[in-house]
Amino acid sequence: MEKQKNSAKQRILRSAVKEFADHGFWGARASRIAKGAGINKAMIFYYFSSKENLYRVIIEDTVKDLIEEVQKSMAKSDDPEKLFEILPEVYIRFFSKNEFMAKIIIHDLVQNPDHISNIIGQLFEKTPYKPQKIFQEMVHKWHKKGLLAESDPVHVILNIIPPSLFCFIGLPMVEAVLERKIKVDDKFIDERIKSVVNLIKRGMLK
Amino acid sequence: MEKQKNSAKQRILRSAVKEFADHGFWGARASRIAKGAGINKAMIFYYFSSKENLYRVIIEDTVKDLIEEVQKSMAKSDDPEKLFEILPEVYIRFFSKNEFMAKIIIHDLVQNPDHISNIIGQLFEKTPYKPQKIFQEMVHKWHKKGLLAESDPVHVILNIIPPSLFCFIGLPMVEAVLERKIKVDDKFIDERIKSVVNLIKRGMLK
């Protein structure tokens, strides 16, 4: 019953996601969230008790969704070639489905580095299945087998996620540098996925 | 005379850079900037007239410094191999010199996409030397010659800058995922540069 797509609570959430994405936690205004949701400002505090809590709910939901999706697709692939084909697609499709989420995560990461870390830590504590250990062991094993050129899991991650994530926030800068408008449509998304897959497969596989 | 390293004006600037990096424009507090600089709050408005203007000055200086450094090193290299060796080094060393700059640029990019674009646009208008045209022509030429696997300049940029920039803001997330602390010392910086150079050379050169 709770999940009515147009309940006041849901409308607040949707409006807040946009507000936090555009302005960050400190720039977000309760009054604007209310106006965007078409409800009275007091409703925000009625349902979420504080701006901070509303923010927490949104971040936690977002991160949880993302982690779940990544886990699902990681479980399917146990060779590096397949993994490197799947990961960019997962990240890029996830963030293109809702560009606000990329912005919110980046905001939170810069303003409050420990916050997302804690959420991830808590999520991992609950699962018996430990994706972080599995990933590290995978990288180690593949490197030993001579399949992987890059041996450090830290750099493997830093080579995969940023090229996938950054196009959703860095594009204006690229446009300015190249003096050209770039439309983020399905074609661009497909091209970006192809380019990243190519980059990390050729760049890190042997 | 103006450039005394400990003049009130300089102290305000240094304190403000840290404040804007940690909290973004909307989270930054004039009172905290004043306390950090060890001066009276009114001095901020005496020298910079408004918070917004102080912010503008900082962003413009930062972006100008970065662009200048990139231009310098781009002028030196006219084959893709050399360029792909130099660019990650420039970006990573620039941001590691002062991690605040990475955060400030990211903040501004997310909250105010047109802002940095405009600054870059203005900078390029003044120079007779047009780096954006040169870069596009380079990529086009190299791709034709069969030296480059990636033909689109947009994706070339999106494959180079994010892996270089993101480690300065995304590391807490990586730490959480891998359940491991990562020290950002000179050794790590060197390794990151090597990894990115490897990634983009193998990933995009033929």
Next chain:
DNA sequence: CAATAAATTAACCAAAAGGTTAAACCAAAT
């Protein structure tokens, strides 16, 4: 239908924020 619970609103509030001001301070020039 009556009574109770949930949802919604307008009006209000205290705290905090950016910004102003007028007076004091201080160094150099006359």
Next chain:
DNA sequence: ATTTGGTTTAACCTTTTGGTTAATTTATTG
């Protein structure tokens, strides 16, 4: 010594903000 100009300060002001409240409307249920 006095004037002059730039610095610096404490006290103050205005607006905006997240958050509250008490009253009202709407839905639920016995």
